[in-house]
Amino acid sequence: MSGRIDWNSIESKWIDRWEKQRIFESDPDSSREKYFVTVAYPYPNSPQHIGHGRTYTLADVHARYMRMKGYNVLFPMGFHYTGTPILGMSRRVAANDAELIETFHRIYKLSDDVIATFVEPVKIASYFHHEIKRGMKEMGYSIDWRREFTTIDRVYSKFISWQFRTLRKKGLIVQGSHPVGWCPRDQNPVSQHDTIGDVEPDFNEYTIIKFKSGGGDDDDDDLIILPVATLRPETLFGVTNLWVNPQLDYVQAQVDGQTWIISKEAARKLEFLNHKVEIIKTLKGSEMIGWKATNPLNKASVPVYPASFVEAESGTGIVMSVPAHAPYDYHALEALKSDKKLQQMFHISFDDDKVSPIKIIESEAYSSGIPAAEEIEQVGALAQNNNNSDDDEGKRLEKATSNLYSHEFYKGRMMQNTGRFAGLAVAVAKNEIKQDLLKSGSAETMYELVNKPVKCRCGAECVVKLLSDQWFLNYGDREWKQRAHECLSNMDILPQDIRQEFDYVIDWLRERACARKSGLGTKLPWDKEWIVESLSDSVIYMAYYVIAKYVNSKAISDDNDNISDAFFDYVLLGSGSADQVAKECKLATYAVEQIRNEFSYFYPVDSRHSGRDLVPNHLTFFIFNHVAIFDKKNWPRQIVVNGSVLMEGKKMSKSLGNIIPLRAAISEYGADTIRLAILVSAEILQDADFSFDTVRGIRLKLLGIFEMAENWRNMSQQATEEEEHLLHHHQQQRLLMLEDRWLVSRLQRTIAETTASLDRLRIREAIYHTLYSLDRDLQWYLKRATARKHQNITGMLAEFLNIQIRMLAPFAPFTAEEVWELMNNRQSITKAGWPVVEEEKIDIVAEESEFLISGLLADIQNIVKVTKITPTKVVIYTTAAWKTQVYKAILANILEGRVNFGQIMKLLIANPETAKVKSDPKMVQKMIEDILSTPLEARNRRLSLTEFNEIITIQDAQSLLSDEINKTQIAVYSEEDPAKYDPKMRAHAARPFKPAIYIQ
């Protein structure tokens, strides 16, 4: 079986065996500590591709690692049917959507017969459910499949009803009008799961301020409202003019009975925000130039000017101009003032209109001049300093705007010219002015998407809708937020960098629509018109894995209509009594007790894995809902977040045609190769880059391990029984060679390093230690052993393989099992335990020896290369004993932070043992340099070395040195040896750990 390996048949053999031996089924076991790993369950509306593989593989590596460390690991899986995307997909199939059907054919290779069944939404879900499940088995995920469920199972629906009734009882579900992301075509709220590209609609609250205008005629009593949308109502005192875009189409409309002029787009947005809008006529922006409008706050009359930066899609299409505090306005006003042609075209005269910036906010940073002007200058100067000359104006203005906005918001105060608001902090004035204007009817609130365009999966562009009578989870509740923060602060977040993102999201979340009118899922228990949406019925389901086992085993019948809230209260919260619950729900008492015990054993969740895109929603909701429902002791303990996967450096997308279904990749390259290739390219938060070069490299590595195991097996089989006995005896008391001791020591170090990496899920690092660093060590070992014809290395190879393969098992489980079996082990490697460091096997003399030899070899090879001589003899001189004293003294000083030459020299001379250096300060200088270029690990080791004989070490490696240097004769002498061969007087240059070399 050398060369080509049939990976797929190895995989099916082990999948089969794991299943038969129930290796991954875990039940409560009081003798072992539990570890509960979960990963966000998949949404079955397509097969999984390489990109999906990352999160699940990471969770599986984690589960396998903890299992080998002796924990009773529970790693279950469910399937999330809830929501509208599957519904949307079945509609597209029914409508014969060419693009979707092409995707089914080309990427997922589905037959027409299968596609035809997809007009029924549940058929889509169940088809891909089974497809994904097969893929997960083929990837080797160590899942306890007895706990599988879907979110439309009847008992699951009862569980969700319980969750919602519980939240409502606690006052956390409210009904009311709140803005939501909305698909106008589906007439449904949208969140991340419903949009193309999985973007969460994010919106801002603007204040619409109503400027009144007589239109072209100043005497007209019939006033028209020119509304402007702003995030900074406090700057209303500084308005000098309004901006409209002369090129745009505007409409005159009756809005809630008043006459407004706004962009067409704004009219549509206002309708979704429940304003009654009736369009009367359209007009061009240019028609409004020159009009006057009255500022509702200070009654100032301001002109309407043209500006091309005004966009129809943003706000109302009319902008108030505050040149002192808004860089865009300052810039546009300056431009208009210097553009005589434009002034002429619109009959604007700056002789009549004394339009200059009005400063109304003061702050430290902008004390003297006009803040907007200063900030533009500063950002402009920065851009020039950074040589960003091509950085366009728009970007600079945007930067200036955000700098100024945040500075004034936190540090600014209202000036004397702002009436009764004078002296107030901006943050306070902003709110007071807004409330005043709202109360007097001079303002309205408007919501607008920040990250538009956001597209629904159906293709329609999403809007913000003010939804009335909708049910909301009140994530804005202060006390709830505080508990969520408390939970987070006690959690382990991996990687750490992501923690503050969670804190931010907890603060920022507000009411969130939790029900939809269509889609699969559970009906809202008290209002059956509504269905609980997919980011609300997926937040505490980890608890349901315990119950699912009993539903699947029929201990709880799927159609048991007697299961009531009392059941969940008892099993999940511990309230009530088992007897009573059993009676009420028509279940056996012992079964109810057993379920409760199992929940108490496995909960809380020890580690929750998910992609980074779920931080702002799912993962934070997971925290919120746990703290609302469960006791503190059952709050989650850890969240692990990973980045996404790129394909050969590019984002995966249908249009690029670079989506590779996971199962196709497994059948072509093998599961272990795919697992490692997904994991090895990045640490967890970074985007991983999947490349076929990596795939080929990994495959070769795995093949190398197989071959080594086969070689070992052949070697050990050649031994007769008696020899085997001898071998065994020999292993017990063998006289270890230097390289044996070194390899064993290196193994201990690698165990320690890999364990430390995996404990923090630094996966890339762990793979590097196990696969690459150990392999380098082995190559060195084999070189050394071969050079001295060290015959009996079977024992060493067995020890090496035994450790390497156990550390590889979480990453490459199939290879690990197969090699483990080749090595005559009968039990699954998952039961073999994680290797533990044996301190007594750490051998610093052996480590230093090999370090010295490999360094010496590199030095000699370097000299040969540089001098281009063909050596006939290499002479090596080791240091005189007194220099070692000096070296140690210098080393101790450096490790204590003293690296100054003069200072070190003084100390050496003061000590009679090292005073001899007085005659050779250059030697001291060189030793300092030697030490500073030595890795820290080796410096520490050298300090603790008490007896280290360089001559014996080098003599031991003479065969290797000779082999590597042209079979040249090697001679070793001490510098102090009176009989040494030293024709060129090189010996005196020898330093500790840095022998002198003479080549002839």
Ligand SMILES: [Zn+2]
């Ligand atoms: Zn839609």
